[in-house]
Amino acid sequence: MANKPGLSAAVIDQILFAMEDQENHTVFNLDSFSVETLQEENLVAEARIVALPSWSSSDGFRMMREFAESLHNPAVQDELHDVLDSGQGVFRRFKQVLKPRDFLYRQWLRFKRGFMEDVVLEWFDEHPLEFGPNARDMAAGLEKTSLLATDFTCQLVSKVDQERLAQWYHEAGREEAVVLFGDDRAEDWAWFFARETSWREGDQLWLALSPDGDWAGVLWSRTWSSPETLSGIGSPGAVEILLWFVERSYRGLGLGSLLLQSSLQSLLPGQPVFLSSPQGGQRVEGVLVRSGFVNRGKLWASTP
Secondary structure, three states: OOOOOOOOHHHHHHHHHHHHOOOOOEEEEOOOOEEEEOOHHHOOOOOOEEEOOOOOHHHHHHHHHHHHHHOOOHHHHHHHHHHHHHOOOHHHHHHHHHOOOHHHHHHHHHHHHHHHHHHHHHHHHHOHHHHOOOHHHHHHOOOOOOOOHHHOEEEEOOOOOHHHHHHHHHHHHHHHHHHHHOOOOHHHHHHHHOOOOOOOOOOEEEEEEOOOOOEEEEEEEEEEOOHHHHOOOOOOOEEEEEEEEEOHHHOOOOHHHHHHHHHHHOOOOOOOEEEOOOOOOOOOHHHHHHOOEEEOOOOEEEOO
16 A cells, blocks of 8 residues: 655545544544544554544534624525524535525635634644644645535445446546547547446445535546465455546546545555556646655556
């Protein structure tokens, strides 16, 4: 698996996502320097872990209340107060009031990220031995990813819509073909790229879902195992990323990085990862390098 050497914008995003995840018990692993989900099979006694910043529905409600109080638009402020006082579907209806008003919605997203980042900075201050005395300053100086990112979810799915996945693979192949060969023959090359690729038992699919629950990005991977690995001996098989693709309208939000980190964290220690070609016309080299991958000529591979 790729190493996570230190504090980065991607690590901050992991923490922010995990804070809002009310379904899983997540912790911060100081050895891998990443957020991990605690499950019986991956509890490691010697791992150095620390509890993530505390965040509950009450904190989210307080954040929304403070945002409403900060507005200078009486009509919108009244609408938000009515939602907050209703006690029913508050989080969903709060967004519904703001989303049609693009400027106010972006103002809310900026406020939300800043509010939650303040909680993370205080958490760093509470753990100087684990993160160092200058963690707050380092975090404050990092280049921020999208304000929208924390409104998306990332999950490993068990039931795969194979027809839709094939459509996404085709679109990624077409984008790649346009980059390599131009638009005239892109459709032919897209079919060539997808000629022998189909879902197999044991494959993994991570989905980034928009606030409306739609697919925003995918990461599809497959483990190639030797007979020794399958029989329970030998090293874990290499993992190939078959498709790593974010829909155009959602690019620039840090979703590709989120998908990659989520996939890497699900692997066994030392398990190698590679992709022969980043699919689509996306610029992903920076994300790969920051995640510990190196260019091996015709493919990208994680460092051992």
